[in-house]
Amino acid sequence: MKRHQVTIIDIARQLNLSKSTVSRALTGHASVKEDTRQAVLTLAKALDYQRNMLAINLSSSQSRTIGIIVPEFVTSFFPVVIMGAQEIADQAGYTVLICQSNESYETEVANARTMIANRVDGVLVSLTRETRNFDHLAVFQRKAVPMVFFNRICYDIDVPKVVVDDYEGAFKATEHLIQTGKRRIAHLAGPMSLYISRKRLEGYKDALRKHNLPIDDDLIISYDLNLERAKIYVNxxxxxxxxxxxxxxxxxxxxxxxxxxxxxxxxxxxxxxxxVGFSNDYGSSLIEPGLTTIAQPTRDIGRIAAQLLLEQINSETTTWKPVTRVLKTELIVRGSSVKP
Known part of the structure; x- marks a missing residue:
């Protein structure tokens, strides 16, 4: 049996009020007397009235939803970033729609279409390791949908970005190893399609140069972040x-x-x-020996990205300054590089 959906008209009839008065009471309009508003809210709760947010949002030309597209959930990095972004979104009264591309360019394209179809007011994006064409993301600009890149970014699209200083972090990691007496330091790099991989490789090389150590190409391997391949390269x-x-x-x-x-x-x-690793993922402190790593302000990345996005959404102009926020990293020394 189909359940009756309680409407504003039902509430208006029971309280002998106009539909417009009930509507204003439900949305907190100042013109409604306090006793009337309380009566409407009490009855609405008793009847389990659900506001039609789709209709409300369509009438205001906003969905009150922001989208987040991330490449994976394998590590703790992206879930923590999302927690930071959701904290800011919740405070501003926005719902968050999350899509995970599983490091697939085709899935990322589909995710972007999902965001457009759901009329998100803005979107936060971190790219897959496969992404080299950005046409699917340029659609957001053409439709005047605000966008912010974070972590894995694209410089072909002029929008705000939030990153950490990957170069400095990699430099610190490599210099730390040199200062402990290491001289043949290998680097397992990420795919060169990713800006973060290129900056971390650059920081590694410059630390070697600073300390007059040779750059040995046999010790540098760039790979696609597939951990099965990592085993092959480490061996x-x-x-x-x-x-x-x-x-x-x-x-x-x-x-x-x-x-x-x-x-x-x-x-x-x-x-x-x-x-030495990079990220300070949850498991890095739980193994034996603990992993020396470069810690990122992960939750702050999400918070700042969401703040930049909301500033665009609430702006009266469609022309936004494409600022890039660069956050600092911290070297966390554990037993994988120095004996306790």
Whole structure:
């Protein structure tokens, strides 16, 4: 049996009020007397009245929804970013629509279409490792839908961005290894399609240059962040005639995979080989030895990205200054690089 959907008319009839008075009472209009408003709200709650948000939003040309497109949920990074963004969105009265692309460009394109179809007021985007064409994201600009990139960004589209100083973080990680006496430092880099991978590689190289250490191409491997391949590359590095005495990994999952392989091969950490990651993922402090890593202000990335987006949404102009907010990182030293 189909359940009757309570409407404003039902409430108006029971209280002998006009439909417009009930509507204004439900939306908190100042013209409605307090006793009338309370009577409407009490009855609405008793009848389990659900406001038709779609109709309300269509009439105001806003959905009160922001979209977030992320490439994966494998690590703790993106869920924590989303928590930060949702905190700001909730405070402003916005609902959050989340899409995860699973590192697939085609899925990311479909996610962008989903956001457009759901009439989001703005969107936060972090790219997949496969994304090299940005036409699906340029659609947001053509439709005057505000957009902010974070973490994995695109400089081909002139919108606000929130990143950490990936170069500085990688420089600090590599210099830390040098300062502990390491000289053959390998780098498992991310795909060069990602700006963060390029900046972390650049920071790694410049730290070597600063300390007059050679840049050995045999010790640098760029890969697609597939951890099954990470296993192959770590074993390759360990099997070199002159294996590395340290490894700087593009992210914590890569570093953690490397630690498992190194331990399985019976090598001493950090004496024979030290490891440093990037991100300070949840598991990096739980393993033995703990993973030395570069911590990012993850929740702040989400908060700031959402704030920049809401500033655009609430702006009276469709021309926004494409600011880039660069946040600092912190070196967290644990047992994978220095003995306790």
């Amino acid at each position: 390759y590095l360990l099997d070199l005639p002159e294996p590395p005495d340290a490894l700087f990994a593009v992210n914590d999952p890569t570093a953690l995979e490397a630690l498992k392989i190194i331990k399985a091969r019976g090598l001493s950490i950090p004496d024979q080989i030290a490891v």
